[in-house]
Amino acid sequence: MSPISLIKVALKALFRNRMRTILSVLGIVIGVAAVITMVAMGEGSKQSIKNQMTSMGTNAIIIMPNQNRRGGVQMSADNSSEHLEEADVIALREQAQYINAVSPMISANGQAIVGNNNSPTQLSGISSDYLKIRNYEIEDGVMFDDDADRIAKVCVIGQTVVSNLFPDGNPIGKTIRYKSIPLKVIGTLKAKGSGDFGQDQDDVIFTPYQTVMKRFNATTEIRQIYANSIGEGYAEKATEEIMGILKERRSWTKPTDPFRIHTQEEMITMMTTTSDMLSLVLTAIAGISLLVGGIGIMNIMYVSVTERTKEIGLRMAIGARGRDILLQFLFESVAISLLGGLIGILLGIGASQAVKAILNWPMSVSITSVVVSFGVCFITGVFFGWYPARKASNLDPIEALRFE
Amino acid sequence: MLKNDPILSIQSLKRDFKMGDETVHALRGVSFDIHRGEFVTIMGTSGSGKSTMLNILGCMDKPTSGHYILDGEHTEKLSRDALARIRNQKIGFVFQSYNLLSRTTALENVELPLLYNSKVSAEERHRRAVKALEMVGLSERMNHLPNQMSGGQQQRVAIARALVNDPVIILADEATGNLDTRTSYEIMMIFQELHKQGKTIAFVTHEPDIATFSGRTVTLRDGLLKKDVINENVQDAKAALEALPPPETFDEEDA
Numbered sequence: 032m033s034p035i036s037l038i039k040v041a042l043k044a045l046f047r048n049r050m051r052t053i054l055s056v057l058g059i060v061i062g063v064a065a066v067i068t069m070v071a072m073g074e075g076s077k078q079s080i081k082n083q084m085t086s087m088g089t090n091a092i093i094i095m096p097n098q099n100r101r102g103g104v105q106m107s108a109d110n111s112s113e114h115l116e117e118a119d120v121i122a123l124r125e126q127a128q129y130i131n132a133v134s135p136m137i138s139a140n141g142q143a144i145v146g147n148n149n150s151p152t153q154l155s156g157i158s159s160d161y162l163k164i165r166n167y168e169i170e171d172g173v174m175f176d177d178d179a180d181r182i183a184k185v186c187v188i189g190q191t192v193v194s195n196l197f198p199d200g201n202p203i204g205k206t207i208r209y210k211s212i213p214l215k216v217i218g219t220l221k222a223k224g225s226g227d228f229g230q231d232q233d234d235v236i237f238t239p240y241q242t243v244m245k246r247f248n249a250t251t252e253i254r255q256i257y258a259n260s261i262g263e264g265y266a267e268k269a270t271e272e273i274m275g276i277l278k279e280r281r282s283w284t285k286p287t288d289p290f291r292i293h294t295q296e297e298m299i300t301m302m303t304t305t306s307d308m309l310s311l312v313l314t315a316i317a318g319i320s321l322l323v324g325g326i327g328i329m330n331i332m333y334v335s336v337t338e339r340t341k342e343i344g345l346r347m348a349i350g351a352r353g354r355d356i357l358l359q360f361l362f363e364s365v366a367i368s369l370l371g372g373l374i375g376i377l378l379g380i381g382a383s384q385a386v387k388a389i390l391n392w393p394m395s396v397s398i399t400s401v402v403v404s405f406g407v408c409f410i411t412g413v414f415f416g417w418y419p420a421r422k423a424s425n426l427d428p429i430e431a432l433r434f435e
Numbered sequence: 436m437l438k439n440d441p442i443l444s445i446q447s448l449k450r451d452f453k454m455g456d457e458t459v460h461a462l463r464g465v466s467f468d469i470h471r472g473e474f475v476t477i478m479g480t481s482g483s484g485k486s487t488m489l490n491i492l493g494c495m496d497k498p499t500s501g502h503y504i505l506d507g508e509h510t511e512k513l514s515r516d517a518l519a520r521i522r523n524q525k526i527g528f529v530f531q532s533y534n535l536l537s538r539t540t541a542l543e544n545v546e547l548p549l550l551y552n553s554k555v556s557a558e559e560r561h562r563r564a565v566k567a568l569e570m571v572g573l574s575e576r577m578n579h580l581p582n583q584m585s586g587g588q589q590q591r592v593a594i595a596r597a598l599v600n601d602p603v604i605i606l607a608d609e610a611t612g613n614l615d616t617r618t619s620y621e622i623m624m625i626f627q628e629l630h631k632q633g634k635t636i637a638f639v640t641h642e643p644d645i646a647t648f649s650g651r652t653v654t655l656r657d658g659l660l661k662k663d664v665i666n667e668n669v670q671d672a673k674a675a676l677e678a679l680p681p682p683e684t685f686d687e688e689d690a
Contacts, residue, residue, distance in 0.1 A: 036550050047538055345534045348495060349548040349596070350523020352516045428495045432534065 032355045041362035048335070052367060055324075055331045059371025059411070060378060062321030063404050067379025068386070069317040070400040073310020075383075075393035077303055084299045086223055086232070088165045090260040091295040092130070092269055094277070097288060113289040115253040119277060120158070123258060126276050129269035132259040134161035135240045139247040141210040143196060143236060150195035154186075154209055154236050156243025157257075162220075164259040165232075172203045172218030175239055182241040187218040189233035207236075212246055214238060266294035324371065325411040332364050332419035343423050344431025357424035364416025365409060372408030376401050441468035441504075442603050442635050443492070448501035450487050461487040463658040464501065469604070469637060474630040476646040477639045479655035486608075488655065489639050493526055493606050494518045506603045523551050527597030531609035533589040535581040535596075541568060542577040545595045552600065567595035571625055587618035594625055598634075605629070607638045611645055617679055623648045623672035648672050 032040075045052045096113055115135070123133045137156040142149045155161075158177050162168070175185050186207065193202055202216045214236075223232040244250055260269040270292045283289055336343070343356055351359075380396050387394040450462040461484045469475055479485035490496035491503060494510055495518075503510045506525055510518065522528075527548075535544045545564040549555045555563070568577050571591040581589050590610060597605050607626070611619035627648060630636055638649060646652045647670045654662040 032550055033553060040550075043539075341534065342536060345536070346547070346551075347519065348493065348522060348528050348534075350519050350551040350600075352519040352551075354516070355551060429490050432530070 032351070032358070037355075037358055037362050038366075040359055041366050044335075044339075044363055045366060051331055055327050055367050056371040056374065058324030058327035059321070059368050059408060060324075060375040062317065062324040063372050063375025063408060064379040064382060065317035065320050066314060066404050066407075067376055067396060067400055068382045068394075069313035070310060071379070071383040071394045071396045072386070072392065073306060073313055074395040074397050074400075075387075077306040077310065078395050079393035080302045080306060081299065084295060084302070086166060087295065088259065089263060089295055089299075090266065091164050092258040092260055092266065092273065093293045094256040094258065094273060095254065095291050095293075097291050113281065115256055115290070116251055117253065119280065120253070120256055122276055122280055123256065123273060127258070127269070127272050129261055129265050129272050130258040131261050132160035132163045134158040134164060134257045135253040136161065136255040136257050137240050137243050137248065137250075137253055139210070139243050143192065144208045145196040145205065148196045148198065150192050150234075152192050152195075152234050152236050154238060154243060154247065156240035156247075157237050158240055160259070161237065161257060164257045167223065168221045170219045170221040171201075172216070174218055177239070180239050182245050183239060184212065184214050184242065184246070185217045186214040186236050186238040187220060188216055188237070189220045189235040190222040191231055191234040192236055193219055209236070210247060260294070263296070266296040270294060321407065321411065325368070325415040328364050328367050328412065329415035329419060331367075332360060332416050333422070335363070336360060336419045336423040339423075340426065340431045340434040343426050344428050344434065347426070347428035348432060353424035356426075357420045360420035360423050361413065361416050364420070365412035368408045368412030368415075369405070372405050375408075376404060379404075440471065442471045442506055443469040443637075444502070444504045445492075446502040446504075448488075448491065448498045448503060450484075450491065450496070451499045460658055462491075462498070465655070465658070465660045466501075467653055467660060467663055469635060471635055472630075472633050473651060474626070474636045474649040475638065475651045475653055476649040477637060477653045477655065478641065478643070478646055480641060482657075483655040484658040485639050485641075485655050489606060489608050489637075492604075492637060493528060494521045519551075523548060524600055525603045527600060527602035527605040529590070529593050529597050529605065529607040529610045531612040533581070533586070533593045533613075535589055535592055537581055540578045540580060541573060541584070541592045541595075544581070544592055545599050548596060548600045563599050564595070567599040568592070570598060570629075571595045585618075586614055587621055590614065590618075590622055591625065594622070594629075598629070604635045604637060607636065609640055610638065611640065611642070617676065619645065620672050620676040620679070624676060627672050648675075
């Protein structure tokens with residue numbers, strides 16, 4: 032029998048038992064739609080994590096003093112025996128090969144005040160490299176110069192601060208007061224949105240780090256150093272190199288490391304692993320419903336074969352080979368599953384969009400999940416249709432014709 | 436037509452069935468030939484082995500021993516698929532209960548055997564099915580469904596289906612068994628017409644009056660050939676039909 036005739040015969044038989052076909056198709060539709068939606072949910076959350084991480088700077092590396100341990104009691108980081116200092120920053124800038132930007136980070140807490148407006152924003156003392164590390168961009172004005180503005184009373188502010196303090200207009204050239212010290216606004220940053228743990232990345236005031244050290248905190252100690260590795264995949268090498276340079280400066284011989292170094296890559300890996308696990312579990316549950324749909328097809332195909340025993344007998348009597356009968360029934364089950372797959376994919380995409388629109392949940396329908404679902408449907412049809420079809424093709428024509 | 440060249444030849448055909456520990460000998464060694472252009476009735480009571488015989492002649496079953504040569508092919512040696520090919524191309528079946536596919540038009544039912552022959556194109560399939568339906572006088576009802584037709588018409592569709600592959604032999608299994616006398620005679624008329632056109636027909640029946648329409652009667656009893664007689668006085672089905680009382684209380688549609 033030619034493939035076209037086979038398809039015609041199969042579709043005709045399915046059309047004849049419309050209700051039954053619709054119900055079997057529904058089983059697959061639900062399964063596939065569930066898989067697509069769950070995968071979209073998993074992918075969506077994974078991507079939103081990635082995006083947030085990227086907005087913070089993909090290659091960022093954070094160096095901070097190690098927490099000291101003494102007799103099993105963990106002391107606070109402030110009590111650490113080793114401090115970071117400006118010379119470390121200079122050493123890293125000059126010696127390290129695997130990083131292309133380095134900046135200290137030292138903060139002060141307080142209120143920023145302009146007239147009647149105030150903003151409870153942390154003051155961050157940094158060098159200009161910090162913008163590169165954390166993916167900040169200047170929107171208006173200029174960034175301060177590391178040498179010329181070494182301890183200048185200038186600042187660059189984020190959009191949240193702009194709207195808090197300058198609701199009426201252009202902040203450039205205006206002065207804000209932070210802990211009674213006036214800081215002249217020389218630049219504003221482009222909006223970035225919220226970062227990974229929900230904090231507002233636009234609620235920032237940047238000022239030269241020496242300004243914070245000398246004028247606000249009166250210290251030579253640097254809390255953290257931010258660095259930027261030269262590219263994705265270099266985080267580990269950069270970490271080793273940084274640790275080596277810092278240890279060498281101190282002639283460090285103790286077995287424990289004096290500093291902790293975190294990389295953004297580590298964070299991304301950790302968080303995507305969690306989200307991978309989640310999507311795996313969701314997909315497995317959805318997969319089970321697809322399996323149940325497949326069993327539904329098998330059930331209906333067995334009923335169909337039994338019901339049409341006489342037809343099978345007749346077809347064999349007039350010359351259908353076992354193969355022809357096998358293919359006829361296999362085409363039916365594959366048609367059911369592919370039809371279910373097609374509708375399921377559309378429904379799954381629709382459901383994903385609906386979840387995105389209504390619940391504001393990050394959803395991402397991947398082409399892979401669509402293609403794989405369709406493939407799985409085809410396999411489901413063949414797999415669950417095979418035994419009923421085999422049963423039909425192995426019927427004895429004499430017995431089948433006698434069947435009532 | 437070569438009368439001496441048998442289109443179908445069976446030689447000491449035996450068929451045993453295992454029923455638990457017992458063996459039932461349905462055929463105990465039957466031999467006969469059917470020549471091209473013959474119209475043969477195979478008679479026998481139930482249990483005589485005529486159904487078993489028909490199944491073997493129809494290549495749906497294989498003999499336990501003996502030979503069955505159809506159109507030069509030793510069918511007892513053939514595989515399941517090869518037998519399917521023979522059924523498809525050399526045999527035309529007409530069944531007692533018509534066995535038409537429901538919810539499928541007469542035309543599509545007739546086309547069915549050709550669907551399983553990849554050498555026949557869609558257009559040729561259609562052309563041959565139309566021709567076969569014309570031969571049985573149903574050209575007006577090609578697009579009717581089986582449940583829109585009388586028993587006699589359904590059987591005529593079945594005959595058209597048996598003709599469409601231009602078989603070397605038409606095997607009819609109690610083809611008039613479900614029909615009233617008048618309709619039976621009409622069906623026999625069609626068979627006689629086909630016979631006149633040179634078709635070879637083997638017609639299994641247990642009704643003696645049906646046998647009078649054929650040129651030869653083979654009678655089976657208890658798995659053996661009991662009689663094989665040439666019918667010198669072949670009845671004309673058309674004349675028999677005209678001799679019947681006029682249809683008052685029943686008509687063709689009531690079959």
